[in-house]
Amino acid sequence: MIEYESLAQANRALMEELEAAASRVIRSGWYILGNEVSSFEAEFAAFAESKHCISVANGLDALILSIEALDLPTGSEIMVASNTYIATILAILRAGHKPVLVEPERETFNIDPERLPAALTRSTQAICVTHLFGKACRMTEIAAFASEHGLRVIEDCAQSHGARYDGKLTGTFGIAGCFSFYPTKNLGALGDAGAIVTDDDEFADRLRHMRNYGSKKKYENVYIGVNSRLDEMQAAFLRVKLRSLGQVTEHKRALADIYFANLPKWLAQPLRRPAEYDVFHIFGIRHPARDELRQWLLDNGVKTEIHYPIAPHRQKAMQGILSGDYPIADELHATELSLPISAGHSGDEIERVCSLLAALPEKLKLAA
Numbered sequence: 001m002i003e004y005e006s007l008a009q010a011n012r013a014l015m016e017e018l019e020a021a022a023s024r025v026i027r028s029g030w031y032i033l034g035n036e037v038s039s040f041e042a043e044f045a046a047f048a049e050s051k052h053c054i055s056v057a058n059g060l061d062a063l064i065l066s067i068e069a070l071d072l073p074t075g076s077e078i079m080v081a082s083n084t085y086i087a088t089i090l091a092i093l094r095a096g097h098k099p100v101l102v103e104p105e106r107e108t109f110n111i112d113p114e115r116l117p118a119a120l121t122r123s124t125q126a127i128c129v130t131h132l133f134g135k136a137c138r139m140t141e142i143a144a145f146a147s148e149h150g151l152r153v154i155e156d157c158a159q160s161h162g163a164r165y166d167g168k169l170t171g172t173f174g175i176a177g178c179f180s181f182y183p184t185k186n187l188g189a190l191g192d193a194g195a196i197v198t199d200d201d202e203f204a205d206r207l208r209h210m211r212n213y214g215s216k217k218k219y220e221n222v223y224i225g226v227n228s229r230l231d232e233m234q235a236a237f238l239r240v241k242l243r244s245l246g247q248v249t250e251h252k253r254a255l256a257d258i259y260f261a262n263l264p265k266w267l268a269q270p271l272r273r274p275a276e277y278d279v280f281h282i283f284g285i286r287h288p289a290r291d292e293l294r295q296w297l298l299d300n301g302v303k304t305e306i307h308y309p310i311a312p313h314r315q316k317a318m319q320g321i322l323s324g325d326y327p328i329a330d331e332l333h334a335t336e337l338s339l340p341i342s343a344g345h346s347g348d349e350i351e352r353v354c355s356l357l358a359a360l361p362e363k364l365k366l367a368a
């Protein structure tokens with residue numbers, strides 16, 4: 001069986017260093033906002049080519065706190081992709097604003113810059129882009145549109161650690177880049193973790209207060225904050241894993257090259273644009289009979305995933321909140337299939353997946 005991914009295998013490869021990190025934290029007697037957190041923040045800021053990194057408890061909090069820190073009028077409209085992971089939309093709602101869904105490009109799964117003008121109203125204050133599957137959105141166009149209309153840009157980088165557009169890192173185009181280090185992400189902790197990167201001193205200072213009860217000086221509260229701190233243990237693990245993120249990314253890109261060289265041409269596969277440095281968090285193909293294809297692959301020894309089975313506007317929680325028709329999101333949610341592409345997979349395994357897909361039964365040879 002070819003697994004979709006194995007976290008145990010990935011982390012076992014770093015066992016000694018992770019155990020040493022855990023032991024160091026336990027022995028230190030200091031578990032919240034200490035040296036591991038400040039060191040990780042400095043190291044991740046350097047990686048992210050950003051002036052500041054503010055670590056938080058998870059990726060959703062990174063988004064909520066960043067949007068709150070913009071200090072927009074309550075009920076502002078914020079544009080967001082209609083097919084993003086639900087967290088991006090939840091964050092806009094949690095911050096007290098109105099998500100305005102914009103359809104993605106079918107070929108990249110990312111928000112379509114050409115559809116931004118039609119979604120613009122007098123209440124629009126920001127665009128929250130998601131670099132889905134590890135592929136950068138068309139940030140040059142999006143940033144130009146935002147600056148022309150005085151909109152703030154927040155980037156959901158939960159799937160795009162190290163991805164670039166026109167040579168520039170995702171997370172550095174807008175005022176804030178929001179990262180998740182959920183265990184399955186390209187940079188994953190051994191629990192929940194997240195961070196915000198920014199070049200803006202004031203914004204960073206506000207976030208440092210907000211993640212810790214609105215306080216930077218003990219018992220002095222400047223903002224109505226929350227408790228969303230990264231703990232020393234996760235920071236220590238992340239410092240270990242950050243050191244091999246470059247290798248993980250290169251490995252995933254090499255596996256993607258095997259897919260591109262060997263997948264049958266009729267199969268709808270990720271679009272590669274010269275401007276993008278894609279980190280392939282997910283390798284998503286599209287197929288009109290996705291569920292049958294998935295079952296057939298499973299019967300033939302390959303596990304896959306679906307990102308994601310239900311479009312945000314179809315979620316029960318969003319009834320009466322997200323209205324309108326989003327046919328591209330519907331289509332993508334009905335046709336997407338994620339093939340194995342993890343740090344633990346070998347080139348041979350990916351070649352086997354390709355051979356299987358080249359030998360599909362006639363009834364599954366359908367182009368999306």
Ligand SMILES: *Cc1c(COP(=O)(O)O)cnc(C)c1O
Nearest residue numbers: 058059060085087158180181182
């Ligand atoms: C994982 C993810 C998040 C949320 O991260 P958590 O750490 O689980 O809160 C947000 N946006 C996207 C696109 C994600 O993939």
